[in-house]
Amino acid sequence: MFVDSDTVNEFKSEDGAIHVIERRCKLDIDAPRLLKKIAGVDYVYFVQKNSLNSRERTLHIEAHNETFSNRVIINEHCCYTVHPENEDWTCFEQSASLDIKSFFGFESTVEKIAMKQYTSNIKKGKEIIEYYLRQLEEEGITFVPRWTPPSIAPSSEASSSCKKQAASLAVVVPDAAQAEGLGSEALSSPSGPPEPTAGTPDDKLDADYIKRYLGDLTPLQESCLIRLRQWLQETHKGKIPKDEHILRFLRARDFNIDKAREILCQSLTWRKQHQVDYILETWRPPQVLQDYYAGGWHHHDKDGRPLYVLRLGQMDTKGLVRALGEEALLRYVLSINEEGLRRCEENTEVFGRPISSWTCLVDLEGLNMRHLWRPGVKALLRIIEVVEANYPETLGRLLILRAPRVFPVLWTLVSPFIDDNTRRKFLIYAGNDYQGPGGLLDYIDKEIIPDFLSGECMCEVPEGGLVPKSLYRTAEELENEDLRLWTETIYQSASVFKGAPHEILIQIVDASSVITWDFDVCKGDIVFNIYHSKRSPQPPKKDSLGAHSITSPGGNNVQLIDRVWQLGRDYSMVESPLICREGESVQGSHVTRWPGFYILQWRFHSMPACAATNLPRVDDVLASLQVSSHKCKVMYYTEVIGSEDFRGSMTSLESSHSGFSQLSAATTSSSQSQSSSMISRLDVP
Numbered sequence: 001m002f003v004d005s006d007t008v009n010e011f012k013s014e015d016g017a018i019h020v021i022e023r024r025c026k027l028d029i030d031a032p033r034l035l036k037k038i039a040g041v042d043y044v045y046f047v048q049k050n051s052l053n054s055r056e057r058t059l060h061i062e063a064h065n066e067t068f069s070n071r072v073i074i075n076e077h078c079c080y081t082v083h084p085e086n087e088d089w090t091c092f093e094q095s096a097s098l099d100i101k102s103f104f105g106f107e108s109t110v111e112k113i114a115m116k117q118y119t120s121n122i123k124k125g126k127e128i129i130e131y132y133l134r135q136l137e138e139e140g141i142t143f144v145p146r147w148t149p150p151s152i153a154p155s156s157e158a159s160s161s162c163k164k165q166a167a168s169l170a171v172v173v174p175d176a177a178q179a180e181g182l183g184s185e186a187l188s189s190p191s192g193p194p195e196p197t198a199g200t201p202d203d204k205l206d207a208d209y210i211k212r213y214l215g216d217l218t219p220l221q222e223s224c225l226i227r228l229r230q231w232l233q234e235t236h237k238g239k240i241p242k243d244e245h246i247l248r249f250l251r252a253r254d255f256n257i258d259k260a261r262e263i264l265c266q267s268l269t270w271r272k273q274h275q276v277d278y279i280l281e282t283w284r285p286p287q288v289l290q291d292y293y294a295g296g297w298h299h300h301d302k303d304g305r306p307l308y309v310l311r312l313g314q315m316d317t318k319g320l321v322r323a324l325g326e327e328a329l330l331r332y333v334l335s336i337n338e339e340g341l342r343r344c345e346e347n348t349e350v351f352g353r354p355i356s357s358w359t360c361l362v363d364l365e366g367l368n369m370r371h372l373w374r375p376g377v378k379a380l381l382r383i384i385e386v387v388e389a390n391y392p393e394t395l396g397r398l399l400i401l402r403a404p405r406v407f408p409v410l411w412t413l414v415s416p417f418i419d420d421n422t423r424r425k426f427l428i429y430a431g432n433d434y435q436g437p438g439g440l441l442d443y444i445d446k447e448i449i450p451d452f453l454s455g456e457c458m459c460e461v462p463e464g465g466l467v468p469k470s471l472y473r474t475a476e477e478l479e480n481e482d483l484r485l486w487t488e489t490i491y492q493s494a495s496v497f498k499g500a501p502h503e504i505l506i507q508i509v510d511a512s513s514v515i516t517w518d519f520d521v522c523k524g525d526i527v528f529n530i531y532h533s534k535r536s537p538q539p540p541k542k543d544s545l546g547a548h549s550i551t552s553p554g555g556n557n558v559q560l561i562d563r564v565w566q567l568g569r570d571y572s573m574v575e576s577p578l579i580c581r582e583g584e585s586v587q588g589s590h591v592t593r594w595p596g597f598y599i600l601q602w603r604f605h606s607m608p609a610c611a612a613t614n615l616p617r618v619d620d621v622l623a624s625l626q627v628s629s630h631k632c633k634v635m636y637y638t639e640v641i642g643s644e645d646f647r648g649s650m651t652s653l654e655s656s657h658s659g660f661s662q663l664s665a666a667t668t669s670s671s672q673s674q675s676s677s678m679i680s681r682l683d684v685p
Contacts, residue, residue, distance in 0.1 A: 001028040001029075003027060003043060005026065006023065006024045009022040016150070017149075018054070019054075020049065020050070020051045020052075021050050022047065022050075023049075024046075024047055027043060027044050027045070027046060028043055029043075029044055044067040044068070045065070045067045046074075047064055047065075048062070048063040054146075054147035058081050058082075060077070061076075061078040061079075062076070063075070070101075071101055073097075073101070074099075075096065075097045076096040076097075077094070078092070078093070078094045079091075081093075086223065089219060089223065098111065211354075212353070213243070214243060214247060215354040224250055224255045225247055225250060228246055229243065229246055232246070232264075238268065241264075241268070244344075247356070248391075248393040249263055249267070249392055251392070251393045252393050252419075263389065267390045271390070279331070280339060283331060285328075288320070290462070292320060293315065294310065294311035294312070294461060295308065295311065295461060295462075296460060298361075298450065300359075300448075301397070301443050302442075302444060303355075303396070303443075304351040304353070305397070306340055306347060306355075306358040307360075307444065308340065308359070308361070309361045309363070309450060310361070310362045310363070310461075311365075312362050312363065313364045314465065316464065316467045317380075318373040319467025319468075319471075320467055321373075321375055321379055322472045322473065326375075326379045329379055329383065330379075333386075334387075337390075340358045340394060341391075341394070344356055344358060357393060357396035358394065359395075359444075360399070361399045361444075362398065362399065362401065363402055364404060365401075365402040365404070367406055372406070372409060372410060372413075373518055373587065377410075377414075385417060388417070388418065388422070393421075398422075398425055398427065399427050399434070400426060400428040401434045402432075402434070403428055404430075492556070492636060493522075493556070493635050494556050494558075494633070494634050495631060495632070496524070496602050496631070496634060497557060497604060498604045498606065500557055501601050501602060502558060502634070503559055503561060503599050503601045503602075505560055506597070506600065508594075508597070509595055511593060511595055512592060512593075513641065514590070514591055514592070514640070515589060515640055516587075516589040517588055517589070517600065518637045519585075519586055519635060519636035519637070520585050520586075521582050521583065521584050521585075521634055523631070523632055524582055524604065524631065524633065525580065525606075526580050526605050527602075527603045528577065528578045528579075528580055528600075529573065529600075529601040530574050530598060530601070531571045531573055531598065531599040532571060532592075532594065532598050533565075533570060533597045535570075537597070560599055574593075579605055580605075602636075
């Protein structure tokens with residue numbers, strides 16, 4: 001916020017063509033009070049130098065910080081010039097640099113504040129220009145003549161008006177005829193009658209064509225589109241995208257031609273490499289996607305945008321990834337986006353106005369911790385990254401309905417990968433809020449609201465459901481295919497033998513940390529336990545009778561609990577045992593009460609759980625290796641999350657059976673009993 005300024009230096013040329021003024025500006029920065037107190041300042045000072053050259057019709061503004069210049073160096077440069085192809089247009093360029101050497105340990109915070117301020121200042125610049133334009137109009141100034149040498153200087157009245165314009169606005173104002181209906185992006189300077197520009201579409205787009213297919217464009221935006229299209233025609237070898245597609249990339253980069261050209265070229269190369277232009281004609285989705293991917297197109301919204309419905313809460317994302325892999329899912333999402341582009345073109349013809357984006361309705365009823373399966377989330381993040389890079393400005397609105405308490409966890413994971421412009425198009429409704437004011441009826445006609453949302457329209461989108469495990473690819477198949485999803489060591493495999501459980505050690509420093517797990521029982525039945533001990537078990541040794549570490553072709557087997565340990569004295573059970581059957585997938589979490597050492601144990605199950613003090617002997621282990629029927633196999637992943645990372649969304653753990661969560665109907669009751677035991681531990685401020 002600007003507070004005050006003092007003129008440090010000022011220079012005017014004799015002919016009045018050049019005016020340079022240097023000011024020391026006092027600013028109030030929107031920074032945390034604690035940071036200001038540590039820094040010992042309430043205001044910061046910047047030095048700004050404005051150089052107006054009326055002869056060359058340029059304005060240069062340079063600024064640098066005076067406060068903390070030995071710790072932080074900020075330089076900013078703004079330049080206003082005449083458009084090289086149309087002298088009635090003003091070009092604006094802005095650049096800035098930030099170098100933080102040291103700042104009391106708050107370097108990261110200062111960097112975030114600086115970026116926030118810079119972004120807000122860019123947006124505010126347009127408001128300031130429009131403010132002074134209105135002020136000039138209110139004063140009756142609608143024409144400012146161009147500067148001329150003193151020998152043919154204009155009247156004193158016009159000259160004073162020109163000085164006033166330069167001091168307050170620092171840009172050139174169009175004459176009355178040009179100013180009418182002209183946006184702030186196309187500030188101009190009259191220099192007599194301009195040369196005719198109405199001609200071929202190469203130098204100026206037809207007004208009817210713009211209105212019909214592209215929408216409202218300022219002259220500067222139109223110029224950017226023409227220049228970028230012309231550059232593609234001269235340099236790009238291959239199919240030239242349509243104007244609507246080029247325009248999406250320009251809008252995504254606020255009509256910065258260099259930035260838009262860079263991402264557009266990358267996208268065109270990507271499309272050629274992966275034959276994306278032909279995906280709708282040459283690729284057919286696997287049957288499992290057609291049956292279990294709970295998404296599809298459904299009419300259009302009130303603005304004429306195609307409407308895509310995704311019942312994410314009913315979709316078995318883990319099952320789809322396990323059955324198909326990441327690449328097939330990505331290809332399917334690309335085909336959806338290509339279909340969306342095609343539908344936008346069709347709706348443009350149907351409704352007689354430009355429609356360049358679609359609306360997505362996402363129903364989250366049924367969302368739980370299973371949807372937070374790590375490989376599935378990684379696949380989702382990759383899909384978001386690819387879509388953001390190659391389909392910018394295609395999402396007109398995203399309606400997220402019936403968001404459960406677990407949703408903030410998922411949102412925390414994916415939101416950093418979503419562009420700010422896209423995020424502003426999100427509307428999130430919890431529970432049945434979508435049925436009230438400001439809900440679905442504001443965006444979708446009542447006649448086409450899907451039946452599963454209490455509407456009247458039958459929706460043909462697949463209902464999703466669990467993908468049969470018979471369709472899963474085995475770990476060996478995935479390893480043989482060398483899929484990245486499974487070769488990044490996210491999951492570990494372990495063998496469990498009769499009399500020889502597999503155990504892993506997790507050290508907890510801070511109480512109320514969250515231990516999360518996700519494992520699949522690939523073979524046999526096992527019993528899953530969690531124990532706590534104040535002291536660390538001895539490292540596993542192959543020659544020790546009390547602790548064993550055995551490696552087999554099917555995975556590791558590590559035992560940590562020494563046979564001399566006694567349950568209740570040396571270690572304690574913190575959760576009731578959970579019996580897991582072959583083929584089941586188990587996800588869950590445990591909020592720790594105490595620091596210390598936690599042991600996760602997978603134990604062979606052949607009868608009701610026996611006392612945990614019955615510890616294995618080496619002879620038992622060696623004997624069990626000879627009997628294949630006494631061998632189980634699990635693939636598991638664990639992670640420890642600090643309690644501070646879950647503040648505000650800790651109840652999401654409870655909502656998905658935090659003790660031991662599992663979708664299998666056979667273990668639902670045990671999951672619920674564990675969940676109820678967790679409620680008292682979820683009271684986190």
